[in-house]
Structure formats: C-alpha cells, structure tokens
Amino acid sequence: MHITRREFLKLITEGAAALGLLKIASLIPYPVQTNLVRPPGAVAEESFNALCVRCGICLEACPTKAIVLAGYEEGLKAANTPKIDAYSGPCEFYSGRCSREMKCSKYCPTSALRLVSKGQVKMGTVELDQSKCLAFMGQECVVCKEKCPVPTAITSVNRRPVFHGEQCVGCGTCVYYCPASPKALTLSATGARRINA
Amino acid sequence: MLNKQIGKIELLRIFTAIVIVVFFVVAPIFGLVYGTTCALNLGNFVLISPLEMFLLPLSTKTFLLTWLVPGVTVIITIIFFGRFFCGWICPVGGLLEYSHLLTEKKPRKNVGCLYNNWEKYAVLFAVLLAAYLFNFSAPYLFSPPGSVYRALVEMVTRGIVSIDLTVILLFFVVDFMAVRYGRSWCNSLCPLGTVISSFSFINLFKPKVDQEKCIDFDFNCLNCERVCPMRIPVTRANRWTMMECNKCLKCWDQCPVDAIKMELFS
Numbered sequence: 001m002h003i004t005r006r007e008f009l010k011l012i013t014e015g016a017a018a019l020g021l022l023k024i025a026s027l028i029p030y031p032v033q034t035n036l037v038r039p040p041g042a043v044a045e046e047s048f049n050a051l052c053v054r055c056g057i058c059l060e061a062c063p064t065k066a067i068v069l070a071g072y073e074e075g076l077k078a079a080n081t082p083k084i085d086a087y088s089g090p091c092e093f094y095s096g097r098c099s100r101e102m103k104c105s106k107y108c109p110t111s112a113l114r115l116v117s118k119g120q121v122k123m124g125t126v127e128l129d130q131s132k133c134l135a136f137m138g139q140e141c142v143v144c145k146e147k148c149p150v151p152t153a154i155t156s157v158n159r160r161p162v163f164h165g166e167q168c169v170g171c172g173t174c175v176y177y178c179p180a181s182p183k184a185l186t187l188s189a190t191g192a193r194r195i196n197a
Numbered sequence: 198m199l200n201k202q203i204g205k206i207e208l209l210r211i212f213t214a215i216v217i218v219v220f221f222v223v224a225p226i227f228g229l230v231y232g233t234t235c236a237l238n239l240g241n242f243v244l245i246s247p248l249e250m251f252l253l254p255l256s257t258k259t260f261l262l263t264w265l266v267p268g269v270t271v272i273i274t275i276i277f278f279g280r281f282f283c284g285w286i287c288p289v290g291g292l293l294e295y296s297h298l299l300t301e302k303k304p305r306k307n308v309g310c311l312y313n314n315w316e317k318y319a320v321l322f323a324v325l326l327a328a329y330l331f332n333f334s335a336p337y338l339f340s341p342p343g344s345v346y347r348a349l350v351e352m353v354t355r356g357i358v359s360i361d362l363t364v365i366l367l368f369f370v371v372d373f374m375a376v377r378y379g380r381s382w383c384n385s386l387c388p389l390g391t392v393i394s395s396f397s398f399i400n401l402f403k404p405k406v407d408q409e410k411c412i413d414f415d416f417n418c419l420n421c422e423r424v425c426p427m428r429i430p431v432t433r434a435n436r437w438t439m440m441e442c443n444k445c446l447k448c449w450d451q452c453p454v455d456a457i458k459m460e461l462f463s
Contacts, residue, residue, distance in 0.1 A: 049334075050333055050334065054337040069351060
C-alpha cells in the first residue's frame with residue numbers, strides 16, 4: 001500500500017483532531033438525572049433514555065404545551081428528552097383534554113412513553129412553600145384547591161391549602177394556575193411511579 | 198460558472214425541500230401527521246429512521262415487537278429507493294448543496310471526496326458503539342436533519358429558540374466544509390447516509406451513460422462527474438459506487454449531448 005506524504009499528514013492531523021475531540025467529550029460531566037418530571041406513561045429513567053429518539057413528536061402532540069425539551073444542563077444523556085414544565089402548561093392526563101388517552105403516549109413511535117390507565121400514573125409531587133403562598137399571607141386564595149383534578153389531594157384547613165403528597169398525581173395544574181409571583185408551588189419527581197420496560 | 202447555473206430540475210428540488218419543511222412544521226398543528234425525518238407517526242402507522250432502527254436494539258439491548266413493522270418497511274424502502282431521501286427530502290442536504298451560492302467568491306474546487314471512503318463507516322461504527330456502551334440514543338448529537346427539525350418544532354410549538362450542539366456544528370463546521378467542498382458531509386461522514394447507501398441493493402432509477410454518445414474521450418467533458426454532489430464517477434460507475442446516487446438528476450440535466458438516461462432497472 002502506497003501512501004503519499006500528503007495523505008500521511010492528513011491522517012495524522014485527523015487522528016489528532018479525533019483524539020482531541022474525545023478528550024473534550026470525556027471532560028463533559030453527565031450526571032444521571034432522576035429528578036426530571038417525565039410525561040405520563042414514561043418508562044423507568046435508564047430505559048427511557050435508551051428508548052427515546054428525541055424526535056419531538058410528544059411536543060407536537062401535547063395540547064397544553066406542558067412538555068418541553070430538557071437542555072444540556074441536565075446532562076448529555078438527558079438532553080433533548082421531553083420533560084414536564086408546569087410553568088409552561090398543565091398536564092391534563094387526569095381530567096381535561098387527555099383524560100381519555102394521553103396524546104404524547106399515543107403518538108410516541110418507540111414506546112418510550114406507553115399508554116397506561118390514568119390511575120397508574122404518578123408523575124411526581126407538588127410541594128408548597130408557605131412563605132410565598134398568598135393564603136398564608138392573609139389573603140383569600142384557594143385557586144390550587146379549585147383547579148386540582150384529584151378531589152382529596154388538596155384540602156383547605158382554616159382557608160389555607162394543605163397538600164397530601166400520597167394522593168397527588170403530579171400533573172402540575174395547581175402550579176400552572178398559582179397566582180402568586182414568584183410561584184408558591186414547585187413540581188418535583190419525588191415519589192414518581194414508572195413502568196419497568 | 199458551472200456552479201452559478203441553476204437548472205429547472207434544481208429549482209424543483211429546492212421547491213420540494215421547502216414544501217416538505219413547511220409541511221412537517223404545519224401538519225401537526227392540524228393533527229394530520231406527527232413527527233419529522235427522525236420518526237413519523239401517520240395515525241396507525243409508524244416510520245422510524247433507519248439509523249434509529251439499528252440503534253434502538255443496541256441502546257436498549259432488547260427488541261420490541263412494535264418496532265418490527267416500521268423497521269421492515271423502512272429497510273425495504275431503502276433497498277428499493279436508496280439515497281432518494283438525501284437528494285429530495287433531507288433539509289440539510291439542500292442547505293449544504295446551495296450554501297456556496299450565498300458565500301462563494303471563487304468557483305468550488307473539484308477535489309473528490311474530502312475523506313477516504315472508509316471513514317464514514319468508522320463514524321457509523323463509533324455512533325453504534327457509543328449507543329451500546331452508554332445506553333442512550335447517541336446519534337441525536339450527530340444527526341443534522343434531526344436536530345434542525347427538533348429546533349424548528351421547538352420554535353414553532355413553544356416559541357423557544359434553542360441552541361443545539363448539532364446546529365452549532367452544522368453551521369460552523371459542516372457549512373464551512375460545504376462552501377469549500379460541496380456535500381462532503383453527506384458523501385463522506387453522515388452516519389444516516391452510510392446506513393442508507395449500504396442497503397440500497399436494488400436502487401431503482403439511476404443514471405446510465407450511453408458510451409456511443411458520450412464525448413468524454415474526445416473532449417474530456419466529464420460535466421456529469423463535476424456536477425455530481427455525491428462525487429460518483431458517473432462515466433465509469435459500477436454497481437457499488439452507484440449506491441451513493443441520490444437521484445438528484447443533475448448529471449442527466451447538465452449533459453451537453455444527452456448521453457445520460459435515467460433507467461428504472463439496470
């Protein structure tokens with residue numbers, strides 16, 4: 001096999017460039033994220049990252065704009081995968097436009113999101129920050145209790161909301177409608193139930 | 198001079214590419230079709246990109262029966278039609294092919310492939326290996342059409358302008374390559390294109406040179422080889438080099454003596 005000097009130099013430069021890129025890639029930290037709130041019907045986190053092809057169909061299908069894409073700050077593995085952003089929209093899988101069938105799970109091409117009955121789904125838990133809540137500041141506000149689709153998840157005691165984490169399905173409706181600014185409620189993935197792939 | 202000429206066929210191709218992009222962005226708003234080139238959902242019927250089709254079993258280490266129908270459909274399609282997708286549907290291909298019209302001052306150099314042929318198989322192997330080792334669908338980092346469409350979908354449905362790593366790569370590295378060397382990303386690095394071309398065994402509708410009419414030996418014309426975006430040696434092509442053909446019809450359009458015929462079977 002005959003190699004000219006030019007080809008040899010080209011190969012050397014390309015090899016050096018590839019090694020440099022690999023070195024840079026190995027420096028990027030990617031923690032395994034488990035605190036992302038996934039759309040309803042998502043399989044367990046490890047299988048979800050393997051199954052999701054980042055096509056964006058769930059974004060197009062979501063009627064309430066609750067699904068957004070995770071950024072690169074969530075790690076290289078989770079980047080561009082769908083997550084629920086309750087500030088962007090409420091997930092209406094429990095009651096509302098998706099109560100019959102979840103649109104994101106229905107149209108997912110690789111079954112990273114699967115059609116399950118809505119009783120099985122728990123996407124996360126909503127937590128209350130009492131220092132930001134209007135009701136705790138002495139105003140009349142029970143918006144979260146009125147908007148909540150689950151009858152027993154939020155109860156009012158002395159005109160103040162009390163959250164019951166076990167009943168909460170993590171849909172984020174109360175977070176979306178919370179009138180306080182900054183919002184008194186946060187949705188996290190604690191206590192989420194996922195199907196095993 | 199040759200680079201500045203845009204024939205009717207090329208206008209048709211640019212028009213088709215724009216129509217397809219607009220369709221993919223507008224159709225989900227009316228609930229007609231969900232998805233883009235990465236995966237398509239036509240209601241009851243799903244299509245998945247061939248590259249993803251190979252990566253999914255590698256990254257998950259299982260095989261789901263729901264992938265069977267989309268996988269078989271896509272592989273039969275690429276066996277019959279080859280890189281038709283690259284020439285007429287892929288938004289990045291068109292962008293690369295015509296980006297030199299906007300910026301180029303001097304004519305493009307006719308340099309053959311920027312990379313040797315084996316390197317695209319190395320890129321494909323690296324992508325497959327990464328999916329197997331790290332258990333995630335790694336090609337989204339390397340797939341320009343996928344990330345262009347993902348950025349478009351995010352922009353239209355959510356109003357977010359995201360800065361995707363691949364979009365940066367596309368506009369700074371790949372586009373620089375395109376301005377100097379034409380579609381060198383497509384013919385020498387693209388992992389999706391490599392999967393498609395390695396499976397295009399039947400490859401309908403490809404150019405055939407009529408050696409009696411061809412003026413290659415008399416005038417050293419070789420117009421067809423110069424305009425070919427996939428850098429196929431058209432006049433002396435064989436079955437294997439013709440697997441790269443993306444059916445752009447440029448050689449057929451630009452031949453001065455009409456020596457090239459597009460044959461359905463050959």
